[in-house]
Amino acid sequence: MAEHPPAPRTAPRLSATFTPEVMAEIRRAAATGIYDIRGAGAKRALPHLDDLLFLGASISRYPLEGYRERCGTEVVLGGRFASKPIHLKTPVTIAGMSFGSLSANAKEALGRGASLAGTSTTTGDGGMTPEERRHSRTLVYQYLPSRYGMNPDDLRRADAIEVVVGQGAKPGGGGMLLGQKITERVAGMRCLPPGIDQRSACRHPDWTGPDDLAIKIEELREITDWEKPIYVKVGASRPYYDTALAAKSGADVVVLDGMQGGTAATQDVFIEHVGIPTLAAIRPAVQALQDLGLHREVQLVVSGGIRSGADVAKVLALGADAVAIGTAALIALGDNDPRWQAEYEALGTTAGAYDDWHEGKDPAGITTQDPGLAARLDPELAGRRLANYLAVMTLEAQTIARACGKSHLHNLEPEDLVALTIEAAAMAQVPLAGTGWIPGREAPGNGPF
Amino acid sequence: MPTIDLRTSALRDLNRALHALAPDTNETRWIVENPDGRHAVAVGLDAAVSVEIDGHVGYYCAGMNKQASVVVNGNAGVGVAENMISGFVHVRGDASQAAGATAHGGMLLIDGNAGARCGISMKGVDILVKGSIGHMSAFMAQAGTLTVLGDAGEALGDSLYEARLYVRGSVTSLGADCIEKAMRDEHRAQLFARLEAAGLAGEVDAGEFRRYGSARSLYHFHVDNAGAY
Numbered sequence: 001m002a003e004h005p006p007a008p009r010t011a012p013r014l015s016a017t018f019t020p021e022v023m024a025e026i027r028r029a030a031a032t033g034i035y036d037i038r039g040a041g042a043k044r045a046l047p048h049l050d051d052l053l054f055l056g057a058s059i060s061r062y063p064l065e066g067y068r069e070r071c072g073t074e075v076v077l078g079g080r081f082a083s084k085p086i087h088l089k090t091p092v093t094i095a096g097m098s099f100g101s102l103s104a105n106a107k108e109a110l111g112r113g114a115s116l117a118g119t120s121t122t123t124g125d126g127g128m129t130p131e132e133r134r135h136s137r138t139l140v141y142q143y144l145p146s147r148y149g150m151n152p153d154d155l156r157r158a159d160a161i162e163v164v165v166g167q168g169a170k171p172g173g174g175g176m177l178l179g180q181k182i183t184e185r186v187a188g189m190r191c192l193p194p195g196i197d198q199r200s201a202c203r204h205p206d207w208t209g210p211d212d213l214a215i216k217i218e219e220l221r222e223i224t225d226w227e228k229p230i231y232v233k234v235g236a237s238r239p240y241y242d243t244a245l246a247a248k249s250g251a252d253v254v255v256l257d258g259m260q261g262g263t264a265a266t267q268d269v270f271i272e273h274v275g276i277p278t279l280a281a282i283r284p285a286v287q288a289l290q291d292l293g294l295h296r297e298v299q300l301v302v303s304g305g306i307r308s309g310a311d312v313a314k315v316l317a318l319g320a321d322a323v324a325i326g327t328a329a330l331i332a333l334g335d336n337d338p339r340w341q342a343e344y345e346a347l348g349t350t351a352g353a354y355d356d357w358h359e360g361k362d363p364a365g366i367t368t369q370d371p372g373l374a375a376r377l378d379p380e381l382a383g384r385r386l387a388n389y390l391a392v393m394t395l396e397a398q399t400i401a402r403a404c405g406k407s408h409l410h411n412l413e414p415e416d417l418v419a420l421t422i423e424a425a426a427m428a429q430v431p432l433a434g435t436g437w438i439p440g441r442e443a444p445g446n447g448p449f
Numbered sequence: 450m451p452t453i454d455l456r457t458s459a460l461r462d463l464n465r466a467l468h469a470l471a472p473d474t475n476e477t478r479w480i481v482e483n484p485d486g487r488h489a490v491a492v493g494l495d496a497a498v499s500v501e502i503d504g505h506v507g508y509y510c511a512g513m514n515k516q517a518s519v520v521v522n523g524n525a526g527v528g529v530a531e532n533m534i535s536g537f538v539h540v541r542g543d544a545s546q547a548a549g550a551t552a553h554g555g556m557l558l559i560d561g562n563a564g565a566r567c568g569i570s571m572k573g574v575d576i577l578v579k580g581s582i583g584h585m586s587a588f589m590a591q592a593g594t595l596t597v598l599g600d601a602g603e604a605l606g607d608s609l610y611e612a613r614l615y616v617r618g619s620v621t622s623l624g625a626d627c628i629e630k631a632m633r634d635e636h637r638a639q640l641f642a643r644l645e646a647a648g649l650a651g652e653v654d655a656g657e658f659r660r661y662g663s664a665r666s667l668y669h670f671h672v673d674n675a676g677a678y
C-alpha cells in the first residue's frame with residue numbers, strides 16, 4: 001500500500017494583535033496585579049521627524065558656503081516681559097530632570113556639559129541642588145505641582161522659571177519616585193520620610209485654569225521683580241489651545257513636550273497611549289502664536305524625541321525657537337551604554353532597552369541614588385561628552401540650514417520641508433515629497449511640483 | 450513708617466521696595482492702604498519687617514514669605530501665604546481656598562474661616578484657623594500642623610503624609626488614609642504651643658481637640674490598595 005505523504009499543515013502563526021510582547025505583559029500583570037512602571041518615552045513607532053526631508057538649495061535658491069558664510073545659532077528666550085532674558089549660543093537646551101530621578105553626579109554633568117556648550121539646563125521635581133547651580137551657567141528652575149524643595153532663594157538664584165503644567169510622556173499625570181530612590185538627601189529636600197513610594201501631584205495646589213495661571217505668573221514675576229523669563233511647559237495633547245492659553249496668561253516662553261518625551265517613572269499605559277506625537281504638536285502651537293501675533297515674541301521650545309541636528313533643524317523649520325533634550329542627553333552621558341551589557345543582562349534586559357530607571361539600579365550610574373553606582377559617572381568626563389554631542393547637533397543643524405541658504409537657524413521655514421508619508425504631510429502641514437499636496441489644505445496648485 | 454497707597458502707587462513698586470530692604474533696615478513697619486483685592490501683595494519678602502495691609506487682598510498675598518510678619522485687616526483670596534518659608538501671616542477676616550498651600554515654615558493664623566484645600570501639600574508650616582475649614586483640607590499634607598477651632602469639611606487629610614491635624618469641632622469625613630489618632634502628651638504639648646503662639650493660651654482648652662494623622666497604608670504601592678488611590 002502506497003503511503004500518503006503527510007498532509008501539509010498550517011504553519012504556526014503568531015498574532016499581530018496578541019504579539020509575544022503583549023502576551024508577556026498579560027502574564028506579568030496576571031502574576032503581579034500591578035501596572036508596569038518604567039522610565040523613558042513612548043517606544044512604539046510613531047510619525048516623527050524622520051518622516052520629513054529638507055529641500056536643499058537648487059537653481060531657484062542658492063546655498064551658503066560651509067564654514068565660511070555665517071549661519072547663526074544663538075537664541076534669546078524671555079524678552080517679552082522679563083528684564084533679564086536668557087541668551088544661549090545654541091537652540092539645543094537640556095530639559096528638566098529631577099535630582100532624585102537622577103544622581104547628583106548626573107545633574108552636575110548636565111550642568112557642566114550645557115555650560116560648555118553655552119546653553120541652559122533645567123532643575124526638576126525635587127528642587128535645585130547646589131552642585132547643579134554651581135555648574136550651570138544658565139539654570140531654569142521648575143515650578144511643579146508638588147513644589148518639592150520650592151523656595152524663594154532658589155527662585156531668585158535661577159535664571160528663568162518654568163511652570164510645569166504637564167509632560168509629554170504623561171499629559172494629565174503626576175510624578176512618582178519609588179522608595180528605592182528616596183534616600184535621606186532626596187527625602188530631606190522633599191520634606192518626606194525616606195524610603196516611601198512618593199507621588200507628585202498632577203495639578204497645582206493653588207491654581208487651576210488659565211485665569212488663575214495668569215495670576216500665578218504675576219505672583220512669580222512680583223517675587224522676582226519682573227527679572228526672570230517665565231516658561232510654561234505643557235505635554236502635547238491640545239497644543240493649539242494650551243499654547244494660546246499659556247501665552248495669554250503671560251508666559252514668555254512655551255515649552256511643548258511631545259509623547260515621545262522621556263520620563264523618570266510613569267505607567268507604561270500612560271506613556272504609550274496618552275498625548276500626541278511631537279511632529280503633530282508643533283504646527284498647531286506655532287499657529288496659535290501666529291494667530292495671537294506673538295510668534296517669535298513668545299518663544300516656543302519643543303521636546304520629545306529630539307536626537308540629532310536634523311531633528312533640531314526640522315523643529316525650527318516648523319516654527320519653534322529652540323528644542324530641549326532629555327533622553328538623548330542621558331545617552332550622551334553614558335546611559336544604556338553597551339559597555340555595561342553584562343550588568344544589563346543580570347537585570348533581565350539589554351543595553352539600549354534598559355528603562356527600569358525607577359528601580360535605582362542603573363549600571364551607568366545615572367538614574368540612581370546608590371552611591372556606588374553613582375560614583376561610576378565622572379561628572380567632568382560625562383559633561384565633556386554632552387558638550388561634544390551638543391556641538392555636533394548644532395553643527396549638523398547649521399549644515400542643513402546653509403544647504404537651504406539660511407544665514408540663521410531661525411530662517412529655516414516650512415517651505416524648506418517635504419514629507420515622506422501622508423501622515424507626516426498632514427501633521428507637519430508640508431507637501432508630500434514630489435507633490436504639492438498638503439493633506440487637509442485646499443490649495444490651488446495641488447498638482448505635482 | 451512708610452505708608453503705601455495702592456490706589457496711587459504701583460504694586461510692582463511696593464514689592465520692589467520691600468525686597469530692597471537691608472537686613473538692618475530702620476523701616477521695619479509698613480502700612481499698605483487700599484489693596485482693593487489686588488493679587489500678589491507683599492510677596493517674596495525676606496526681611497524681619499512687619500507689613501500691615503488695610504483691606505481685602507486677592508490671590509497669593511504674602512506668597513513665599515520669609516521672616517516678615519504680614520497682617521491682613523480684611524479677607525484674603527486664594528493661596529494666602531503659599532509656600533511660606535518662615536515668618537508670620539495673620540488674616541483677620543476669612544481666607545479663600547488653598548490657604549498656606551505647600552508652606553514650609555512659619556505660622557499662618559486665620560481669624561475667620563478658610564475655604565477648601567486649606568494646608569494643601571503643606572510642608573512644615575503651622576496653620577491655625579479660628580473658624581472652620583472647607584473640604585479636602587490638608588490634602589497630601591507632608592509636615593507641620595493644622596489646628597482648627599471650628600469644623601472641618603469633607604475628606605480631611607486625604608492622602609496625608611506626616612502633617613498633624615488638630616480639630617476641635619466636627620469633621621464631615623476623613624479622606625483616604627487619614628485616621629483619628631490618640632492624643633498623647635507630646636501632642637497636647639505641641640497643640641498648646643500652637644494655641645499659645647496664636648495668643649489663645651488660657652482661652653482655648655487643648656483637651657477639647659481630636660488629632661488626625663496618616664494611617665501610612667498608602668506609603669508603598671500595593672495592588673490591594675488600588676481602590677484607595
Ligand SMILES: Cc1cc2nc3c(=O)[nH]c(=O)nc-3n(C[C@H](O)[C@H](O)[C@H](O)COP(=O)(O)O)c2cc1C
Pocket residue numbers: 039040041095096097098101102123124125142164166167168233257260261262263264303304305306324325326327328357367
Ligand atoms: C530621567 C528623567 C526625568 C525627568 N524629570 C522631569 C521633571 O522633573 N520635570 C519635568 O517637567 N520633566 C521631566 N522629564 C521630562 C523632560 O523634561 C523632557 O520633557 C523629556 O525628557 C523630553 O523628551 P526626550 O527625553 O525625548 O528628549 C524627565 C525626563 C527624564 C528622562
